[in-house]
Amino acid sequence: MIAVSGAEMVKMIVAYDGGDFHGFQRQREEPTVQSSLERALSEVNRAEVSIQGAGRTDAGVHARGQVVAFRPRVQIPLHRWPRAVNRLLPSGLVVRSAESVGQDFDPVRHARWKHYRYEISCGENPSPFERRYVCWLPTQLSVSKMQCAGHRLLGRHDFSSFQVSGRPVASPVRSLYQLAVHRQEGRIITDMVADGFLYKMARSIVGTLIYVGEGRIMPEEMRDILRERNRSRAGPTAPAQGLYMLRVQY
Amino acid sequence: MIAVSGAEMVKMIVAYDGGDFHGFQRQREEPTVQSSLERALSEVNRAEVSIQGAGRTDAGVHARGQVVAFRPRVQIPLHRWPRAVNRLLPSGLVVRSAESVGQDFDPVRHARWKHYRYEISCGENPSPFERRYVCWLPTQLSVSKMQCAGHRLLGRHDFSSFQVSGRPVASPVRSLYQLAVHRQEGRIITDMVADGFLYKMARSIVGTLIYVGEGRIMPEEMRDILRERNRSRAGPTAPAQGLYMLRVQY
Numbered sequence: 001m002i003a004v005s006g007a008e009m010v011k012m013i014v015a016y017d018g019g020d021f022h023g024f025q026r027q028r029e030e031p032t033v034q035s036s037l038e039r040a041l042s043e044v045n046r047a048e049v050s051i052q053g054a055g056r057t058d059a060g061v062h063a064r065g066q067v068v069a070f071r072p073r074v075q076i077p078l079h080r081w082p083r084a085v086n087r088l089l090p091s092g093l094v095v096r097s098a099e100s101v102g103q104d105f106d107p108v109r110h111a112r113w114k115h116y117r118y119e120i121s122c123g124e125n126p127s128p129f130e131r132r133y134v135c136w137l138p139t140q141l142s143v144s145k146m147q148c149a150g151h152r153l154l155g156r157h158d159f160s161s162f163q164v165s166g167r168p169v170a171s172p173v174r175s176l177y178q179l180a181v182h183r184q185e186g187r188i189i190t191d192m193v194a195d196g197f198l199y200k201m202a203r204s205i206v207g208t209l210i211y212v213g214e215g216r217i218m219p220e221e222m223r224d225i226l227r228e229r230n231r232s233r234a235g236p237t238a239p240a241q242g243l244y245m246l247r248v249q250y
Numbered sequence: 251m252i253a254v255s256g257a258e259m260v261k262m263i264v265a266y267d268g269g270d271f272h273g274f275q276r277q278r279e280e281p282t283v284q285s286s287l288e289r290a291l292s293e294v295n296r297a298e299v300s301i302q303g304a305g306r307t308d309a310g311v312h313a314r315g316q317v318v319a320f321r322p323r324v325q326i327p328l329h330r331w332p333r334a335v336n337r338l339l340p341s342g343l344v345v346r347s348a349e350s351v352g353q354d355f356d357p358v359r360h361a362r363w364k365h366y367r368y369e370i371s372c373g374e375n376p377s378p379f380e381r382r383y384v385c386w387l388p389t390q391l392s393v394s395k396m397q398c399a400g401h402r403l404l405g406r407h408d409f410s411s412f413q414v415s416g417r418p419v420a421s422p423v424r425s426l427y428q429l430a431v432h433r434q435e436g437r438i439i440t441d442m443v444a445d446g447f448l449y450k451m452a453r454s455i456v457g458t459l460i461y462v463g464e465g466r467i468m469p470e471e472m473r474d475i476l477r478e479r480n481r482s483r484a485g486p487t488a489p490a491q492g493l494y495m496l497r498v499q500y
Contacts, residue, residue: 083374094378124333125332126344127265128265128312131341131342132382
């Protein structure tokens with residue numbers, strides 16, 4: 001049992017069903033991931049606790065490996081944090097694990113890469129059991145065309161064409177390390193790993209890949225779309241419920 | 251393309267997320283499976299249409315193969331019924347297929363057997379993505395004890411001990427043809443096939459098997475529990491969200 005002192009931070013990995021929350025970020029009225037976690041942590045710590053998250057996921061976007069950090073006010077053995085917090089959280093949000101990190105830990109700035117996954121299900125009728133957790137399309141997609149288009153986005157680029165305005169950033173340049181599309185158990189999975197994602201970048205990339213899979217955009221056009229730095233040149237923003245924040249690496 | 255005449259009935263297989271409905275049966279205020287289907291069918295038929303269902307599932311209970319039948323008022327090729335109805339249904343309810351049956355078809359009386367499945371997930375933290383679709387338990391269960399107890403329920407018996415009062419029936423005798431418990435992808439699956447199920451019988455059987463799996467009831471006690479015809483002798487009624495109506499055979 002390792003106890004943490006007040007000077008250190010606790011880093012937790014959390015999972016949530018995005019359909020239950022109005023996004024990650026704290027809001028005055030609506031339930032969000034941050035406000036639910038802060039309320040539970042404040043109760044356990046018997047003091048006002050605020051958290052920092054690795055990424056501000058939008059309403060409807062899920063997480064299996066979101067990372068949050070906070071400064072504990074009580075001495076609790078690390079392995080007991082998940083259970084202590086989980087009993088106070090709504091059922092759509094769960095703490096998976098906790099570890100101790102240094103007091104200068106910053107879950108945003110210290111992230112080396114983030115892994116997002118997008119799940120698509122194609123077929124005539126959407127399954128009532130999947131609709132909250134995948135993007136359903138009535139049309140079939142060409143996975144090989146999507147793979148081909150995805151390869152053309154790899155590397156360090158200005159991703160302005162895949163950014164939705166709303167959150168100003170210093171630079172729209174990001175490094176996309178991996179973009180893999182494959183079929184798995186009847187679904188089309190798109191894995192994206194980058195040093196960071198612009199606002200709605202993951203969903204804008206997937207929306208564009210869906211257009212490629214449908215034959216509306218040619219894989220060869222991807223470099224032009226990047227070069228033009230114009231959001232309207234790319235495909236639509238894919239729906240939130242297919243997107244998962246899988247992992248953040250430090 | 252086979253058109254149906256007004257004299258025949260249409261039998262449809264439907265699936266639904268039970269968490270979205272206040273059970274199958276029509277109610278005045280609350281959304282139910284029956285009222286949602288009847289509203290959509292009445293719109294397509296341009297006339298008041300009522301349906302009969304094979305089983306009145308409770309609030310929270312899911313279906314992958316519920317059977318409903320209705321008398322069509324318009325001539326629509328059979329294969330077009332699912333799409334015509336689905337576009338008018340809420341997202342938690344979907345018509346999977348349609349076929350033509352004789353005008354005397356009765357989905358309750360003509361059912362030869364029904365297949366229900368119950369899904370349990372054991373582990374320290376419930377997954378936010380499973381909580382609507384499985385029964386989560388923090389304890390581990392002995393599947394071999396559950397199998398052993400389940401075998402003792404097979405056959406033709408008075409199942410009063412596994413019936414919740416509320417829906418009077420002529421006879422509490424049913425034939426249980428199959429009761430199989432197995433592990434699959436981290437879950438404990440219980441399959442039950444019978445010529446009919448009393449009110450909350452499937453969930454009462456599973457609640458009792460959970461007590462067996464936890465060691466609170468011995469597998470050898472099952473025959474006594476049946477013989478005593480006393481609901482309080484058996485285990486609790488397992489929660490609705492783990493139960494699926496899988497198939498009805500005619």
